[in-house]
Amino acid sequence: MLAKLKFLLYYTHRFRWWYAGGVVFLALTIWASVTIPEYIQKSIDIIAQGRAGNEDQFYQYVAIILGLALVLIIVRTFSRILFFVPGRLIERKLKGEMFQKLSSFGKDYYDDNSAGSIISRINNDINGVRMITGFGLLQIGNILFSLSVTPYKMWAMSPTLTLYCMVPLVVIFIIVRTGMVVMVKNTHLRMDALQRLSGKTVSFLSGNGVIKSYNIHKWAENQVEKENVSLFDYTLKISWIRSFVMPLLGSMEQILKIVVLFVGGLYVINGEFTIGELTEYIAYAALLTHPIMGLGWVLTVFQQGFVGISSIQTIMDRKGVDDLKPGLPTEEKSRLVHQGVSVKNLNFTYHNGEGPALKHISFDIRPGQVIGITGRLGSGKTTLINCLNGYLKVPPGTLYFGQKDASELRGHDIRSAVRTVSQDVFLFSDTVENNIAFGAGLNLEEEHLQNVVYRSALADELGRFPKKEKTMVGEKGIMLSGGQKQRISLARALYAPGQLLILDDVFSAVDSDTERFLIRQLFENKVASSLLIISNRMSVLERTDFTIVLEEGQMVAKGTHEELLRDSEFYRETWQVQEGGRK
Numbered sequence: 001m002l003a004k005l006k007f008l009l010y011y012t013h014r015f016r017w018w019y020a021g022g023v024v025f026l027a028l029t030i031w032a033s034v035t036i037p038e039y040i041q042k043s044i045d046i047i048a049q050g051r052a053g054n055e056d057q058f059y060q061y062v063a064i065i066l067g068l069a070l071v072l073i074i075v076r077t078f079s080r081i082l083f084f085v086p087g088r089l090i091e092r093k094l095k096g097e098m099f100q101k102l103s104s105f106g107k108d109y110y111d112d113n114s115a116g117s118i119i120s121r122i123n124n125d126i127n128g129v130r131m132i133t134g135f136g137l138l139q140i141g142n143i144l145f146s147l148s149v150t151p152y153k154m155w156a157m158s159p160t161l162t163l164y165c166m167v168p169l170v171v172i173f174i175i176v177r178t179g180m181v182v183m184v185k186n187t188h189l190r191m192d193a194l195q196r197l198s199g200k201t202v203s204f205l206s207g208n209g210v211i212k213s214y215n216i217h218k219w220a221e222n223q224v225e226k227e228n229v230s231l232f233d234y235t236l237k238i239s240w241i242r243s244f245v246m247p248l249l250g251s252m253e254q255i256l257k258i259v260v261l262f263v264g265g266l267y268v269i270n271g272e273f274t275i276g277e278l279t280e281y282i283a284y285a286a287l288l289t290h291p292i293m294g295l296g297w298v299l300t301v302f303q304q305g306f307v308g309i310s311s312i313q314t315i316m317d318r319k320g321v322d323d324l325k326p327g328l329p330t331e332e333k334s335r336l337v338h339q340g341v342s343v344k345n346l347n348f349t350y351h352n353g354e355g356p357a358l359k360h361i362s363f364d365i366r367p368g369q370v371i372g373i374t375g376r377l378g379s380g381k382t383t384l385i386n387c388l389n390g391y392l393k394v395p396p397g398t399l400y401f402g403q404k405d406a407s408e409l410r411g412h413d414i415r416s417a418v419r420t421v422s423q424d425v426f427l428f429s430d431t432v433e434n435n436i437a438f439g440a441g442l443n444l445e446e447e448h449l450q451n452v453v454y455r456s457a458l459a460d461e462l463g464r465f466p467k468k469e470k471t472m473v474g475e476k477g478i479m480l481s482g483g484q485k486q487r488i489s490l491a492r493a494l495y496a497p498g499q500l501l502i503l504d505d506v507f508s509a510v511d512s513d514t515e516r517f518l519i520r521q522l523f524e525n526k527v528a529s530s531l532l533i534i535s536n537r538m539s540v541l542e543r544t545d546f547t548i549v550l551e552e553g554q555m556v557a558k559g560t561h562e563e564l565l566r567d568s569e570f571y572r573e574t575w576q577v578q579e580g581g582r583k
C-alpha cells in the first residue's frame with residue numbers, strides 16, 4: 001500500500017501547482033453551489049410575502065443568483081481542467097516509460113507474454129492510474145468539501161430533518177457500493193476476456209496468410225467467436241448494473257426530496273420554517289446526493305487504479321536484461337571486435353528449453369576472417385549467432401570480445417559492433433529506403449544507399465517499382481517476395497555493417513545467379529572486418545577461412561573446405577548433392 005502511495009506521489013507531485021489551483025477552484029465551486037440556495041430562499045420568501053414595493057430587492061436577488069450561476073460554470077470548468085490535465089499528462093509519461101521499460105526486456109519476457117495481451121493490459125493499467133490522478137482526486141476534493149459544508153448548512157437549519165435525510169443517503173451509498181463491487185469483479189473478467197480476444201485477433205490477423213492457404217477460416221472464426229461471446233457476456237453484466245443502479249440512484253434522490261417535503265412541509269405549516277427555507281433545504285439535500293454517489297464511485301476508481309498500479313509496478317520493478325551493466329564508452333564500442341572474438345566451451349539452454357541447445361562450443365574469430373557455419377535444421381546455428389550478437393545472454397566466461405567478457409556487456413553495445421541479418425526478416429511498414437537506412441533520418445546518404453542497393457542485388461527490382469526506393473513495403477513487407485525481403489534486410493546491414501557482420505541463411509531464397517553476385521560483393525568489397533555466414537551452400541562455404549559444422553548443438557567438425565570434405569560426413573554429403581546438381 002505504501003509503495004502504491006509513493007508511486008502516486010512520485011507522479012502527482014510534479015503537478016502540485018495544477019492540483020493546488022484545482023483545489024482553489026473546487027472550493028469556489030462548492031461555495032457558489034451552497035450560496036445559490038440562500039438567495040433562492042430569500043427570493044422565495046419575498047414572493048411568498050407577495051407585497052408590492054419589494055420588487056427592487058427581488059431583482060437584486062435574481063441578479064445575484066444569475067451571477068453566481070455564471071461563476072459556478074466558470075469555476076467548475078477550471079477545477080475540472082486543472083485536475084484532468086495532470087491525469088492525462090501522467091498517462092502520457094507512464095506510456096512512454098512503460099514502452100522504454102518493455103523494450104529493455106529480453107526474449108524470455110516476450111516468449112511468455114503475447115504482444116496483444118501486453119498492450120491491452122498496459123492500456124487498462126494506465127487508464128486506472130489516469131482515473132485516480134484525474135477524476136479520482138477531483139472527486140475526493142469534491143466529496144470532502146461538499147460533505148463538510150452542505151451537511152453543516154443543513155444541520156444549522158434543522159438537526160432533526162437532517163437526521164431524517166441520513167436514511168435515504170445511507171441507502172444510496174450501500175446501493176452504489178454493492179453495485180460497484182459486482183461491477184469491479186465483472187470488469188476484471190471483462191479485461192481478461194478482452195486480453196485473450198486481442199491476443200487471438202492479433203495472432204490471427206498476422207497469420208492471415210496461413211489461415212487462407214489452409215482454409216481454416218471456420219476454426220479461426222470459432223476461436224475468436226468464443227472469446228467474443230465471453231467478452232459480450234461480461235460487458236452485458238456490467239451494463240445491467242449500470243442500467244439498474246443509476247436509475248435507482250435517481251429515484252433515491254426523489255425519495256430524499258419527498259422526505260424533506262413531507263417533514264419540512266409540516267415545519268412550514270407549524271411556522272418553524274418559511275417556504276423559502278424549505279426550498280433552500282431541498283436544494284441542499286439535492287446537492288448532497290451527488291457526493292454520496294461520488295463516494296461510491298471514487299472507492300471503485302481507487303480500488304481499480306491500485307490494481308493497475310501494482311501491475312505497472314511489477315513491470316517497472318522487473319530488471320531489464322542490461323540494467324545493471326555499465327555501458328561502454330563510444331571509442332571502446334568501436335574497437336570491440338578489433339582483437340577478435342573467442343567462444344570458450346559455450347553451453348546454452350533456452351529458459352523454456354528442455355535440454356541445452358548448444359554444447360561445448362569453442363572457436364575463435366580473428367579480425368579479417370570469414371567464417372562459415374553449417375548444419376541441419378535445428379542444429380543450433382541461429383542460437384549460436386544469437387549468443388554472439390548479445391540477443392541471448394551467455395553464461396560468464398564463455399564468450400569474449402578481446403579481453404571483455406560478453407556477459408558483462410550490454411546487448412546494445414555488442415550489437416553496435418556485431419550486425420546480424422537474421423533468418424526471419426522484419427520490415428517496418430514504411431518505404432524501402434527507410435527500411436534500409438532507418439534511423440538515418442535526414443542524414444540519409446543517397447550515394448551510399450544506391451551503392452548498398454546495388455550490392456544487395458536489389459537495383460534491378462527496385463528500378464522496376466514505379467516509386468523506386470520510395471515504395472511502401474506494406475505491413476511487415478507483405479508487398480515483397482521472401483527473397484526481396486531478405487535482400488532489403490541484407491542492404492540494411494550493409495548500410496551500417498558494424499565490425500562483425502553475421503548473415504543467417506540469406507542465400508536460401510535467391511536464385512543461383514543472384515547468389516553468385518551477392519557472394520562476390522561480400523567477399524570482394526570487404527564490408528566488415530569479419531564475416532560470419534550461416535549457409536548450406538557450398539559456393540559460399542568453399543570460400544571461407546574455416547567452417548563449423550553443428551549437429552544437435554555440438555561442434556562436430558571445424559576446418560577448411562578440404563579438411564571438412566575429408567572429416568565431416570554431413571559436409572561431404574551436402575557437397576556431393578550440390579556438385580551433382582551443378583553437373
Ligand SMILES: Nc1ncnc2c1ncn2[C@@H]1O[C@H](COP(=O)(O)OP(=O)(O)O)[C@@H](O)[C@H]1O
Binds near residue numbers: 352
Ligand atoms: N526460443 C526458443 N525457445 C526454446 N527452444 C528454442 C528456441 N529457439 C530455438 N530453440 C531450439 O533450439 C534448437 C536449435 O534451434 P536453431 O538454433 O534455431 O537451429 P537452426 O538455426 O540450426 O535451424 C532447436 O531444437 C529449437 O527447437
Ligand SMILES: [Mg+2]
Binds near residue numbers: 378381382
Ligand atoms: Mg536457423
